[in-house]
Amino acid sequence: MKTAHYDAVVIGSGPGGEGAALTLAQHGLSVALVERSPRVGGNCTHRGTIPSKVLRHAVQQFSELRHSALCQGALPRLRPDYPTMLGQAQQVIAQQVRVRRQAYDRAGVVVITGEARFVDSHTLEVREPEGLRKQLNAERFVVATGSRPYRPEDVDFAHPRILDSDTVLDLRETPRSITIYGAGVIGCEYASIFAGLDVTVNLVNTRERLLSYLDDEITDALSYHLRTQGVVLFHNESYERVTADGDGVALELRSGKVIKSDYFLWANGRTGNTAGLGLEELGIAVNHRGQVEVNEYFQTAQPHIYAVGDVVGFPALASASYDQGRFAAQHIINGVTDFRLVEDIPTGIYTNPEISSLGRTERELTEQRVPYGIGRATFENLARAQITGYTVGVLKILFHRETLEILGIHCFGHQAAEIIHIGQAIMAQSGEANTLRYFADTTFNYPTMAEAYRVAALDGLARI
Template sequence: MSISFERTQSIAILGGGPGGYEAALAAAQLGADVTVVERAGIGGSAVITDVVPSKTLIATADAAVAISEASDLGVQFYAKGQDGKPLKPQVAINLTGVNKRLLALARQQSDDMRAALIDAGVRIISGHGRIDGENAIVVSTGPGGTDFDRVEADTLVISVGASPRQLPSAKPDGVRILTWTQLYDMQALPEHLIVVGSGVTGAEFASAYMNLGAEVTLISSREQVLPGEDVDAAKVIEEVFKRGGMHVLSKSRAEKVENTGDGVRVTLTDGRVVEGSHCLMAVGAIPNTAGIGLEQAGIQMTESGNIQVNRVARTSVPNIYAAGDCTTFIPLASVASMQGRTAVFHAMGDVVIPLEELRVTANIFTAPEIATVGYSQQDIEEGQINGVVHKLPLAANPRAKMMGIKDGFVKIIAHQGSGTVIGGTIVAPRASELIYAIAIAAERRLTVDQLSRVFAVYPSLTGSITDAARAMHIVNKGEPAPAP
């Protein structure tokens, strides 16, 4: 379905990451004259240096684990020695080959996205852009900022993303002290990788490099890894980390990181010193909003530099919208994409469903993965909403037993009385796929009884979702579903 306008609306988008890309496609579909300004490549850092390459690296780590654990399923690898006796081969990681592949995949994804925009009729300008008032983007397209292009439009969409946060006492050098965008230049697996920061990014890379065979030390300033996540889920991941040989230093904070020439030295605030071959700084991100004219345009921002947006991605300036990690909303690629589409739909008068944080699914790509949606158990315990929680260990699932899965669980959260599904947490291999069933239930306000009546294949990991829902049958008292 298309919308007809008396005149063609024009939309200019600063940043071609997930938010800008989806905004451009949506605007083109609705018949707008669309221009995208991007300095690095369509897809932005999410595709070129962040999400796509990191998850490709994690896929390689998963494959290494599958090979190393195959003997548990009765699959054995061996080669015959000169005496005819079997030799036990070792899993070897060609990190140069791995990094070459993942960067090639990232570039291919960027090229595919660029081609899709061109096919849709979107104009693409390569260069550094900044906002000039409420209706224009000025682009520096030549070397040294000598050439300029000016794009005027009815609506502007800002989607400039974020960059790794850097600390003065641990300045990344791209050789020994690294951000997550610099990891892919390593030619060999680090002998001992020290990861500073146990949030999502730190935990994902710590998990991946441990499973690739590196010695890993994870420095966490909190009592548990993944602070802010489901406590049961974080506990499972920390147990897996320690069982795999990772050194987890809880309640520890890095004060200084130094390149010693042939390694790194990390000094903690309590005086302890940790030495390794490389250090990954995973201490958060800062929005790329400095120096691009946002303040001059009257756009409200937080002290951290994030752009204030409402639920339709609109800023304090009526015709300027923003999407992605540069905003105050959840920093996820999927959210950026939805914000981009929502912004365009709202600007062009199409049907809009305002974004709601409780409807967002999120996933942490550790091994096993952690997927969440809606309310958490902590929300229930803190009294934010009346709810009931049921957790079912994955080890009881027949398919999990067949696959040799020992760690993980399915947790469903339902509204007290009506039994309406209002949230869930899954810890499992491919939890990112399994959470979709609970996300649909929460989105469509299904009860646990309705969820339990959906046929799950037997045997399957999804069977744990219906089993958990059946166990909550007593929750449903036949009351009308609430609007949480």
């Protein structure tokens, strides 16, 4: 069997693998990228972030048309169609694949399609789609194989009415009703999507509140607006049994409740894609969720083998995964890396309205006994929000009452994931550059949503 040698081999072409491969190649290393799918991009592009956000955008466009004063009465028979929206997602996916493949080609990264497995600590065997096998030898490896939906053995995912976040993208009709089990980011986003399609949605949460790691005020707002969209929330519940037939699915909960719907979407947890890689034989620990244990430099028990992205667990965000790949590459090249960018990263959740959060929450500051103040700007009082009609939302700034240092920024409303980056840029500064005074004394364009920072800063200063 012929063996090819590279300075580094990256396994997986999602955000983590992309960040690692391009950084390594740009510094002059010979790099091979192994991807099991014929198209690059990983789960993020094909089954995760991109298709779900396209769906959400399409639903939002439909909602805007339906509620526009210019269109009222003109669209009485317009009904959203889930399969049509999926077709729009495929167009975006194709564009993303083309852009990423061009980037690899320009950087000189050799892309190899096939399933990878470690033969020894410096050799990979790749089984190509045609059944051919080749070996890749390298000084360094980066495992960026991502994750897939967790599937409990007692749920029949072979049944066409029982879905997970991958197979929901194969749905060929708009359901009348759907039950979503799991109220994390994926569950909440799909609850918003289907509610926007006038589907009856049941959202079952295994915890006390939605997205409990976020600021309580923000999650309270999310719960309220999901309910106004017709979503029925069930908190502190766990499943006993899921049964399906040709007419629908019944979810039996341990509390005794039975929820019936046309379809059932499992959205509770993900599993790292490590099966078959041969990591355990190399002494690399993999936990019960298929996730690889790494140190602060993203090194595994084999120091020349790194792991990044969803396969290492939290925070499991595309943005963070890309940076992790870059940082692992920097450590390979220089023996050092800079973690400042991944300590305070924004969380973007594309519900309707969307959420973005950065830094500490009120709960965390209270537990840490930090003397903090709050400044708020409600969207309904902003001229730009009144013009666009997106008046639901709030920008909330948490700051130190004595130093005025910004400690956290939490936003709920239209374009929250965009708005947060203004605050992120200021929080990344040091000293007096990162204080509430910056927003209070800065001139913002009027009318803009960015003006919310000035309004919130002035509100906070007025309260201390």
